[in-house]
Amino acid sequence: MKLLIQNAYIVTADEKNTVIPDGSLLAEDGVIVRVGEHFEAEADKMLDAGGMTLMPGLINAHTHIGMTLMRGAADDVELHHWLNDHIFPIEDRLDTEVVYASSLLGMCEMIAGGVTTFADMYFFSEGTIRAAQEIGMRADIGRCIVGDGEEGQKRIDETVELFRRYQSDRIHVRLAPHAIYSCPAETLKKCVSVSGKLGTGLHIHLDETKKEHEDCLREHGVTPTAYLHSLGCLSRQTLLAHGVWLTEEDADVIAETGAAAAHCPTSNLKLASGIAPVRMLREKGVTVALGSDGVASNNRQSLFRDMTLAALLQKGVCLDATALNARETIRMATADGARALGRDDIGVLAPGRKADMILVDQSGIHQQPINDRISNLVYATENTDVAVTIIDGRIVFEKGEYRTVDAERVLAQAETARDRIIGGA
Amino acid sequence: MKLLIQNAYIVTADEKNTVIPDGSLLAEDGVIVRVGEHFEAEADKMLDAGGMTLMPGLINAHTHIGMTLMRGAADDVELHHWLNDHIFPIEDRLDTEVVYASSLLGMCEMIAGGVTTFADMYFFSEGTIRAAQEIGMRADIGRCIVGDGEEGQKRIDETVELFRRYQSDRIHVRLAPHAIYSCPAETLKKCVSVSGKLGTGLHIHLDETKKEHEDCLREHGVTPTAYLHSLGCLSRQTLLAHGVWLTEEDADVIAETGAAAAHCPTSNLKLASGIAPVRMLREKGVTVALGSDGVASNNRQSLFRDMTLAALLQKGVCLDATALNARETIRMATADGARALGRDDIGVLAPGRKADMILVDQSGIHQQPINDRISNLVYATENTDVAVTIIDGRIVFEKGEYRTVDAERVLAQAETARDRIIGGA
Structure with a gap:
């Protein structure tokens, strides 16, 4: 399974804090195989980041x-x-x-x-x-x-x-x-x-x-x-x-x-x-x-x-x-x-690392104007700016929707469990 | 112009920190005229808060x-x-x-x-x-x-x-x-x-x-x-x-x-x-x-x-x-x-005060379960949980939309002005 992400502002989080303003990333079977300036590649799934920021999960x-x-x-x-x-x-x-x-x-x-x-x-x-x-x-x-x-x-x-x-x-x-x-x-x-x-x-x-x-x-x-x-x-x-x-x-x-x-x-x-x-x-x-x-x-x-x-x-x-x-x-x-955590397989967007990564939408009015994307990530980003979350190359969250669990069920069972251990609010 | 809000969890912010779990609020010409437990009233505009929290702006x-x-x-x-x-x-x-x-x-x-x-x-x-x-x-x-x-x-x-x-x-x-x-x-x-x-x-x-x-x-x-x-x-x-x-x-x-x-x-x-x-x-x-x-x-x-x-x-x-x-x-x-600010006409939801107020949607997964709504407002609320903003009885922001200005124009003119005073990002 190959996943290709294009048109991303890539924040690699490597030791040089390398960023790639118009970057592409290719992952295969959950592992990053290529990260760099815009490139084309065959893939089972393509994701157009549309200028969003791609960074490690x-x-x-x-x-x-x-x-x-x-x-x-x-x-x-x-x-x-x-x-x-x-x-x-x-x-x-x-x-x-x-x-x-x-x-x-x-x-x-x-x-x-x-x-x-x-x-x-x-x-x-x-x-x-x-x-x-x-x-x-x-x-x-x-x-x-x-x-x-x-x-x-x-x-x-x-x-x-x-x-x-x-x-x-x-x-x-x-x-x-x-x-x-x-x-x-x-x-x-x-x-x-x-x-x-x-x-x-x-x-x-x-x-x-x-x-x-x-x-x-x-x-x-x-x-x-x-x-x-x-x-x-x-x-x-x-x-x-x-x-x-x-x-x-x-x-x-x-x-x-x-x-x-x-x-x-x-x-x-x-x-x-x-x-x-x-x-x-x-x-x-x-x-x-x-x-x-x-x-x-x-x-x-x-x-x-x-x-x-x-x-x-x-x-x-x-x-x-x-x-x-x-x-x-x-x-x-x-x-x-x-x-x-004793892991050298996550935390950086680089070949050989797991494809654990997120797309952050920095186009919200609360991030404008963008004078420094990295500053904005730390000082101005809302959790709700996270548009896509990918773990092991698999999309688990996208545009407010959970892809692997049913949010309604999660909320219902949480409420039931809460009532058991805490009681009346 | 009368505005009636119903089915709200009202946080008045008065000196006793009074809350009204199933509250209604009536404003006339931008001034609050009644706040209390659920009531009915004639109004030009009705707003069903659907259990959201209503508090002062x-x-x-x-x-x-x-x-x-x-x-x-x-x-x-x-x-x-x-x-x-x-x-x-x-x-x-x-x-x-x-x-x-x-x-x-x-x-x-x-x-x-x-x-x-x-x-x-x-x-x-x-x-x-x-x-x-x-x-x-x-x-x-x-x-x-x-x-x-x-x-x-x-x-x-x-x-x-x-x-x-x-x-x-x-x-x-x-x-x-x-x-x-x-x-x-x-x-x-x-x-x-x-x-x-x-x-x-x-x-x-x-x-x-x-x-x-x-x-x-x-x-x-x-x-x-x-x-x-x-x-x-x-x-x-x-x-x-x-x-x-x-x-x-x-x-x-x-x-x-x-x-x-x-x-x-x-x-x-x-x-x-x-x-x-x-x-x-x-x-x-x-x-x-x-x-x-x-x-x-x-x-x-x-x-x-x-x-x-x-x-x-x-x-x-x-x-x-x-x-x-x-x-x-x-x-x-x-x-x-x-x-x-030397004003006794805002800051509290009470009769005689200006109808400056907001509806906060506390139903997001990041606020669950709700053991204490007030705690959540301070410790767990995102800006994006603000569903409606009302000033002088007028809705200026609702569900992500600006009611009094054109957001596209605001962004465009901000970008132009930024280029003039700051230059290349």
Whole structure:
């Protein structure tokens, strides 16, 4: 199956930030075989981009997509109260069916906003995997691991089972210990050992709050990063979510080990965790990807929004308008996201990479006049400007229509599931 | 002319944050005459909201709409460089026709995003006034005043002329001295005197950057606010844009005088000015409205975006998730905006107020499930969810269509004007 896209303004997101103003792209069986200035080629399907922008699909490097039903269910409340009085009681009522319905709803939102890959950490992950397979999204799945002894072991075993059953080109499974404060050293070390045996990675929340940072200093005498490093948890295959309170020394350690960070700017503000030192991390050589986190702390699954916020926020806190520019921000949401997920087959529009890509219509009045397309992508684009979303060479979303799932059914089953776990609005 | 809207979820934005889940609203000759639970009434036009949310039109309390053509023309650069090498050279080429074309483009974006009123400060204001009259927007216009002696006087005279010619129900004209560093004391005092005679207000940039704050301390021995107060510039009719570096003492002074602040979160981050202490200001009793600032530092004219950012940002910098909640944020963009502009005839859906209002379609997949409509308005709404925009009881935007202007012509004349002042993209 050959797909040819023509008349596109191609933003490759490669290391030189190459753009091709009148570009063509040819993909065969889901893999890009040629990208360049306008060319002709035989194909089974032709897509005239009509001047729209073609760029890599966005990579959401940290979310809990099974939480999507909790959108707006507990806003503007203090973290402890948020978790104990709102989130945990709702999560007690989850099961695989609910997580499936919730995940599928969140995935509809993601593909409509140009996200083609996401890294997830949550419960009842089979529900999320089933939804990803159905809608055709690329996913990095971590069954959330908490607790010690048998409890921790049980969840590790479940992860191994998920890996055996689902690890594939489109679905990656990794070990996902929740955090240093919810997993004892014994469980964390087991996760490292098992991930090594499976040849997969780790995904963990790290240094999200000041409390986590200070508690770790008090209990272990070192920062959360140093503690994690002492347990062997940091490697090129480790994905660290948040990193709000990382120090320069932490950044050096992370850069040396090759671990990556997933910056979640909206969530970190919404839960009053703070603002991650993204510029510092990047300057130290840390790969920094971009994540939405779950809707309960966002309340969207929109990488376009998170790109805008990430770029603005670094300028504001560094008091430097050059702290993070539009081109760097796009790479965070694409190429750097791919690297953070340990994948060299997505994130850039180049031959040999998967045909995960989106067409963005920049003709809306809110983007006019176009003085700089790349700036507009980061600072002026609406999610609704995403016209076409393609994963593995297959169109999954086009002009407001879902091609792989029935949106009516998704909404109906989400409503039913919501009523079960949350009740009257 | 009577307009009846039925089957609406009405968010009144009154002091009690009253909502009416199945509400009706009746307006006569552009003024709201009745709001309440479902009722029937005779009307010339009926609008079935079909469950959509009806709320006051948003009030953009600080912008430079004549800059809209500069969207993305100078992003990610340092402030001094931004002004001197990018913005000022472009502004040298402005004239009334260019500002008209630029303003009309920006107003199209605003009404499509639910903004019905804006406070402007810029040059060639007749172009902006003409555009506002054409599209039917409510505007508070300030011809930007800079310089001393004859130069300052000339601009004040021009403002008086604008006032005489255009002051009306829909167009307000006020004195707009640019800032304390661009207007000597003599000019500022003249502005106070003239505004007093006309019975209109002042609109001025204040304490936007650390440099402005520190320079003022060095030159005048007091903060910018205290300096402005010493010149008699602060009153119930004064609108202070930015206020990023205000101290608690400044806030006390502002609250006592009844002046209002326009918080511009996106712009303050983008230009690396910092983050205004909105919670502190509100706690001190200062009216805080919301502004987009010009596109060159935003890059949108979207109050929905600025609401999201304002609410998130205060949580993040205060490290308190309750710092600014969704309901307070909506009032900033509506009722508090009206008060900041010295108007008690807009900003709330209540009898006697102007029928400036919007219908927001919250049925999109990105808003599901709806656990809290108000939260969704602040944290999950896209500009494209705005289905209908009504000003003075007249529909100016409906389902993606502009009712008072021809969008094709707006775009064409914007493109021509852009080519003249900016050149090849």
